[in-house]
Amino acid sequence: MAERDGSIWYNNEMVEWRAATTHVLTHTLHYGMGVFEGVRAYETAQGPAIFRLHDHTKRLFNSAKIVGIALPYTAEQINQAHIEVVKQNQLQSCYFRPMAFYGSKKLGVSPAKDDVNVIVAAWPWGAYLGEEGMAQGIRVKISSFARHHVNVIMVKAKANGNYMNSIMANQEALNDGYDEAILLDTDGYVAEGSGENIFVVRDGVLYTPDLSVALAGITRATIITLAQDLGYKVIEKRITRDELYTADELFFTGTAAEVTPIREVDGRSIGSGKRGDITTVLQQAYFDVVQGKNPQYQHWLTYINQA
Ligand code: PMP
Numbered sequence: 001m002a003e004r005d006g007s008i009w010y011n012n013e014m015v016e017w018r019a020a021t022t023h024v025l026t027h028t029l030h031y032g033m034g035v036f037e038g039v040r041a042y043e044t045a046q047g048p049a050i051f052r053l054h055d056h057t058k059r060l061f062n063s064a065k066i067v068g069i070a071l072p073y074t075a076e077q078i079n080q081a082h083i084e085v086v087k088q089n090q091l092q093s094c095y096f097r098p099m100a101f102y103g104s105k106k107l108g109v110s111p112a113k114d115d116v117n118v119i120v121a122a123w124p125w126g127a128y129l130g131e132e133g134m135a136q137g138i139r140v141k142i143s144s145f146a147r148h149h150v151n152v153i154m155v156k157a158k159a160n161g162n163y164m165n166s167i168m169a170n171q172e173a174l175n176d177g178y179d180e181a182i183l184l185d186t187d188g189y190v191a192e193g194s195g196e197n198i199f200v201v202r203d204g205v206l207y208t209p210d211l212s213v214a215l216a217g218i219t220r221a222t223i224i225t226l227a228q229d230l231g232y233k234v235i236e237k238r239i240t241r242d243e244l245y246t247a248d249e250l251f252f253t254g255t256a257a258e259v260t261p262i263r264e265v266d267g268r269s270i271g272s273g274k275r276g277d278i279t280t281v282l283q284q285a286y287f288d289v290v291q292g293k294n295p296q297y298q299h300w301l302t303y304i305n306q307a
Contacts, residue, residue, distance in 0.1 A: 002017075007088050027101075027104065027107065032159070034099060035067060036097060037056045037063075038256055041091065043291065045293075047303060048086055050302040051290045053079055056218060057098075082096055083307045085120055091122060100117065102114045125256070129180060129260045136263060138179035141172070141266055143194075156216060167194070170195075180196070185213040189240060190240065190243075191209060192213075195254055197215070197217040198239075199253065201249035201278045205235060207236075208239075217255075223253050223286065226282060226297075230282075244270075248270075259286045261280075261283070
């Protein structure tokens, strides 16, 4: 990643990609106290457009508030930084990584008085779980690691350190020959994927875990709106592991993962064992929206050429 051409927005300046570095004694590198986002821009007929930029920036500020990081920029500046990196790097579509992290002034546990740095980087990135997975569905495993308890780590914050739990789960799933993990909460109910929310389809109705222990996914919210507008019923409720095994269809949602069908859980084939019909409809609806093909949801797009 470090050896690329282009520039990164770094503390309100555009910095050459390879020069966008930090010291090894950076506080966040040691303790994981930072917040970040994952955002995408898609190619549309009117040039690149960022999907739900304002919602992502709002969540970045909420994450910072939850963990107690004072962001030194306004939401408007962060939004503008996204637009600048697309323009300067001449990207048609990309994944963005905005992140706020503490500096290297001191290394005690308390980060008080340390600088808060902010970056917005962007680069082209294809299907997170693979093109084949998008068409055929992926194979997942229930993790032996539970999702964080709500009063151990603040799960509503997209905070750097939270992702050790995701990495442990994902690593275990990959080592066992699966594509991704599903984490249960500490009571044993389905929470989410390592970097995705999850949906169950049964008898034409969509179910998704309530947000007690899952990140408030922006793709999740998008899919709920699209599904309801298409006439599907969506119910948020506690979901058990065995309900996954007997689902008609399952899929993950996420900015990186987009809408990824799940065809197998713990060695059990889900529904027809391939991408389900409702998943296919929603996946197509999602791509139409992010690519600016649906006039009903233009308000979710920030067109670079008009910004
Ligand atoms: N859960 C976790 C743990 C995630 O990391 C992500 C990715 N941000 C999601 C869910 C999906 O969120 P979104 O749709 O906003 O990308």
